[in-house]
Amino acid sequence: MYWMRLPLFALLLLLPVLLAGCRRSLTYEKTVTVDAGDAYHAQTIDPLAREQQVTVTITSATAPVSVYLVLEKDREAAQDSLRLEKAPSNVLAKQEKVQEATLEATVPAHSSYTVLLVPVAHKTAQVALKITGR
16 A cells, blocks of 8 residues: 555655746846946846747836847857947847837747846946846
């Protein structure tokens, strides 16, 4: 009789572990300060096990910013371009010189990605950042 309960007990122990990797959606919200003297502000999101549709929404009440969505593998090259005050290449999505923007992109499975916020005209900006993924 005991041996019949063993598979059920094992399943109950493993179920939380199996479900932990099945996170279906992502919601991240944060208010950040993009300082006028900085080349950019970066926010990196950890990878999920599956491809996801990502939506990035920004709202800046104080000053315009440029926003770039890049894969983590392209982040360093994008940051180098921004330090040289050039727009990065290999971006998933971008909006430049805006106070409100919504970007959408598909991020491959097992890929981290980074949102880069760049101050425009060397003005400090308070930016409400919202990232959602499905």
